[in-house]
Amino acid sequence: VWVHVPQRGEKAELRAMAQRNAQEETERATTVEERTAYTLELLGKMLNLPEPPKRMESFDISNTGKSDIVASMVVYSGTRPLKSAYRRFRIQSLEGHPDDYASMQEVLRRRLQRAADGDEKFLPLPDVFLIDGGETHARAAQTVAWEFGVDVPIFGMVKDDRHRTRALVTPEGREIGIVTQQAVFSLIGQIQEETHRFAITYHHESHSKSATRSALDGIPGVGEKRRAELRKHFGTIKAIREADVEALAAVVPRAAARAVWEHFHPKNENV
Structure with a gap:
């Protein structure tokens, strides 16, 4: 087995650069590990623990x-x-x-x-x-x-x-x-x-x-599943409140949609 170690030229420069990169990475990792070990060891001593906390x-x-x-x-x-x-x-x-x-x-x-x-x-x-x-x-x-x-x-x-x-x-x-x-x-x-x-x-x-649940509670025909569908589709109570019956009916059955609309518009009986 022959191992070629370039001494000059472009390949030698690449070898030197690889060595520098490896050394710097090793030093950086060691520094982080040493810093971590030091912090945990110091904390363990301050808290009177038998060993640094893992x-x-x-x-x-x-x-x-x-x-x-x-x-x-x-x-x-x-x-x-x-x-x-x-x-x-x-x-x-x-x-x-x-x-x-x-x-x-x-x-x-x-x-x-x-x-x-x-x-x-x-x-x-x-x-x-x-x-x-x-x-x-x-x-x-x-x-x-x-x-x-x-x-x-x-x-x-x-x-x-x-x-x-x-x-x-x-x-x-x-x-x-x-x-x-x-x-x-x-x-x-x-x-x-x-x-x-x-x-x-x-x-x-x-x-x-x-807050969303409470705003939709008590609406006839609108249980947890339909409340979840409305929340998912419209995102906010404000959007549900501002939606008309047709928009609501695209998410829940029309009877439930009308109930939701009337819940937020109690003074209006006609759509």
Whole structure:
């Protein structure tokens, strides 16, 4: 076997360029890996964990008033979001009675129950639970963890007056400052913002659907299936309200179309 190693000319330049590219890529990858390892190792030490966390789960509650209470579960593998493992919850036990602490307990209880049942979508358990909120939120979550005999460390994510993450807090109230550790500060802030974003997105979707359902509720001959067909075709309640009977009848039977039109035009009996 003969290996030709060009020493000059165009082929030598290509060889040198390939070497430089390979070296730069290796250095770049090593730098990222080292940065990730450093951040997780530092976080593990700050939280007094036996080893750097490989998987972290973060939870947040979103609601407006007494309705549409939802929660988000965001998962990080190392320092990267694992979006395939994200989960969303609609709070079931507190309709009309918002309570962030009880909501957080319900979410964590349902999450741990799914794991106890062997649901692979909720396995494995994380190395750390991060709860949006302070000491009381963390303590409420820990109570649920104890119910299941789960010994995963739990920390609340505390914000300052400008709604920026400033510290982590244990269920016992011990604060762990992170502001001076830029790598950890950036990671926890990113996790908290992502968890909040995911919760808010779900809340907006849920609230929009609830508003649409309520506007179409009680129309004779228009059940859930026909409401869904109208929502899909017209997109908004405004468009449904402004549609005439002929346009509505292109989506649902004429009798239902007339009922929808009369629902939004109660003073007009003739088309």
